[in-house]
Amino acid sequence: MSSIIQLLPDHVANQIAAGEVVQRPASVVKELLENAVDAQATDIKLIIKDAGKSLVQVIDNGKGMSVTDARLCFARHATSKIRHAEDLFSLHTKGFRGEALASIAAIAHMEMKTKQDQDELGTHIVIEGSKFVSQEVAVLPKGTSFSVKNLFFNIPARRNFLKSDTVEFRHVMDEFQRVALAHPNIHFSFYHNGSEMFNLPATTLRQRIVGVFAGKTNEKLVPVTEETEIVKVQGFVSKPEFAKKSRGEQFFFVNDRFIKSGYLHHAVMAAYDGILKDGLQPSYFLYLQVPANTIDINIHPTKTEIKFDDEQALYAILRAAIKHSLGQFNVAPILDFDRDANLDTPYHYKDLEGETPTIQVDSTFNPFEMSEMPKKQMASASSGGNSYSYKKVEPTASWESLYVGLKNDTEDIVSHTFENEAVTASLFNDNEVEQAVYKTYQIHKKYIVSPIKSGMVIVDQQRAHQRILYEQFLLNMTVNQAASQQLLFPLNLFFSATEMELIRELQQSLVTTGFVFEESTQDHVVISGIPVHITESEVSIVIEQLISDLQDGVPENNYSQNDTIAKSMAKSLAVKTGSYLTEKEQDNLVNGLFACKDPNISPFNKPTFITMRVEDIDKKFAL
CATH class of the missing domain: 3.30.1370.100 (MutL, C-terminal domain, regulatory subdomain)
Structure with missing residues (x-):
């Protein structure tokens, strides 16, 4: 009986691996940008066409590769980042598994140009579906350029599952923003179909956030800073009045790597508890630095999920740091029972001297002279003079006379009302009278109840x-x-x-x-x-x-x-x-x-x- 189990050919194994690493053009963008960052580049340029379906090109001025490394980087499990299994727990770079370039080359037409600074000539390699088409020497600038064309050309089923250009472009934009926000010290530029989308020079973290999201981003940022033995937290959160319904501008970075964490997101929301309306989401850009041996970043193929050793401590520190920042910058209300805000001195009165009040007394004033006014003064007062006069009002002796006849009038009004209702009822038939008493009622400001013939x-x-x-x-x-x-x-x-x-x-x-x-x-x-x-x-x-x-x-x-x-x-x-x-x-x-x-x-x-x-x-x- 012949053997059933066989070893897969390399190109088939690469295509299977590509299914995990490369899901859409944005996946290619992420891998190539991270490789450029690991190459210590200070200037990275991203060029795409048709949302990355036709072309994804990343050009950097990093260290470049030698002739041997240029050929070897397309082999499976070839990496410069780790040597031993222990290195997985002390990683300081982006990519490390050695599958990205091999997987991309298996499902696209790929072209690489690279040169090291000390070399006079560089290397130009062309690969189509894991097959080396050509390798030659070329005159090139320092750095590396990767061009990925016709993604999924040999897997049409995967290509048919791609979304519209708008959707794919938005995913590419997300990946570019994540890498650009993680490294404000690098100059990034982004071009789509010949149009410049971003040109972000090396700058501070705050200016990088403003450069990526533009608009009035600078007005809504509140700085967050906290340093402990477990974690160092820095970054920005948004003021509550700028909260949105969408969760677009929410970023966590751990050791300069973008991650997704529902647990840490809950910590941020807990810090905003009581100052945000239901359904609104704050923006945040939070950077966490933790010891490399306290996290495991190899639990997800795209490395966007991280396992922490002590999540509860991170949760408490992050929530406390954000609460402190919101209170420190007077964004959140502060409770102080020993302070009365009404007694605070306004700033423009702070250094002014108090004036002693003066009292003026009319020495000629006699209140008893009013009751004994001469008749001439009374006359002048009634004619518009400045003197005062009082008219004594006699109390009503027979107050019971005010209610005389009231009972009879009330009886007339009641009887007249009943007569009018009887006349009104006689003008309508029974159905119309029944409809006239139908009313709608609101219950708990949520439901409206209305009677109908069969019920309600x-x-x-x-x-x-x-x-x-x-x-x-x-x-x-x-x-x-x-x-x-x-x-x-x-x-x-x-x-x-x-x-x-x-x-x-x-x-x-x-x-x-x-x-x-x-x-x-x-x-x-x-x-x-x-x-x-x-x-x-x-x-x-x-x-x-x-x-x-x-x-x-x-x-x-x-x-x-x-x-x-x-x-x-x-x-x-x-x-x-x-x-x-x-x-x-x-x-x-x-x-x-x-x-x-x-x-x-x-x-x-x-x-x-x-x-x-x-x-x-x-x-x-x-x-």
Whole structure:
């Protein structure tokens, strides 16, 4: 019987390894940028085309490689970072497993140019699907340049699973931002389809954050600093008033490596407890330095998850450091029971001398002369003089006379009222009288109860309003010409580069809803007109909610885009649970819901109302 188990060929093994390392163009960007950082480069340039599907190129001025190293770096498990197994617990570099270049070369056309500073000539290597096509000597500058073209050319199934260019570009942008934020001492530049997206010179940490996210980022940053034997924490968090619904600007770096940690994120949220509204997320850029032997970074293929030796201590230190910073910079309220803020001296009165008050007394004043005024003075007072006069009012002796006849008048009013109600009832038939007593009631500022013939209907006010707004917006976007109200003063809204790319893709669909864009730059938009159903203060809320809902990608066809925008705007603008509604607003909401094409469910496929029959209520009272 022949053997069943066989060794895989190298190119097949590389393609399998590529499935773990290379998931999309952003994975290639991450590996190449980290290699450039490990090469001690001070200037790194990223160039992509078609969101990285056609080309990903990284050029650096690092140490470069010799001829032998240039050939060997494409072999599996070839690395310059570790020599022994113990080295895994004292890593200070990015890549170390020796699979990245081999995996990328297995599923793309790859070209490498490298040269060391002491060498006169460099090496130029071309690889296609793990096969070396050529290797030759070339005149090159110091450093290394990797070009990755036609990603997944030999695995069409993987290529078909890639998302749209907008989604893939956003993932590339995320990876670039993570590496750029981790190393503010390196000059980074980023080009997409020939356009410059970023040009970030070497600078301080705060300026790097402002350079990446632009806008009014500098205004919202609060510094965080704490140093203990376990961890050294530094970085910035945002002020509570700048919190957003999306979780885009949240970064943890451990030993200059970006990580994801739900446990540490919970520590940050605990520090903001009590000063943030529900559903809002703060921005943070936190850098943790810990001993290399206290963490394990080899538990995930992309090395974005880390195992800490003492997570509880890190949690407590991080939460305390952020709380201290928020209080120190007067962002969070401070409780001091021994201090009365009303007694604080204003700054402009701090150094002024107090003036002694003066008392003026009228020595000629006699209060008893008023009751014995001469008649001439009384006359002059009544004619508009400066003297005072008092008129003595005699008390009413017969106060009981004020209530004479009151009982008879009350009886007339009551009898007259009953006569009018009888006349009114005679004007309507029984059904109309029954409808007239029907009223809507609001329960716990969440549900609206309305009687019907068979029993009663209970409406969820938030879901019902979402359904009404959703159908209105969708009708305006697809059939009617959306009305727009012009603003007296245009709105300037600032966003990050990733968010601006998303807004630009949705701009045409937003115009059909009634938005008017006057200007669109790299970090902000100017809006001069808004839909009639939206107030000026709600514009930023609507757009932030839209960005949050489209984090996973923008639908490609227009109908799906319109549907997504209508749902997002309905979610933002619908009346929320806990809002008080007047009786007229309750009636309008109920009538508007049952005028919809599909009143049974909300835009998010949840029931908008339930009905209870009289028979069902009777069963509750049955013995």
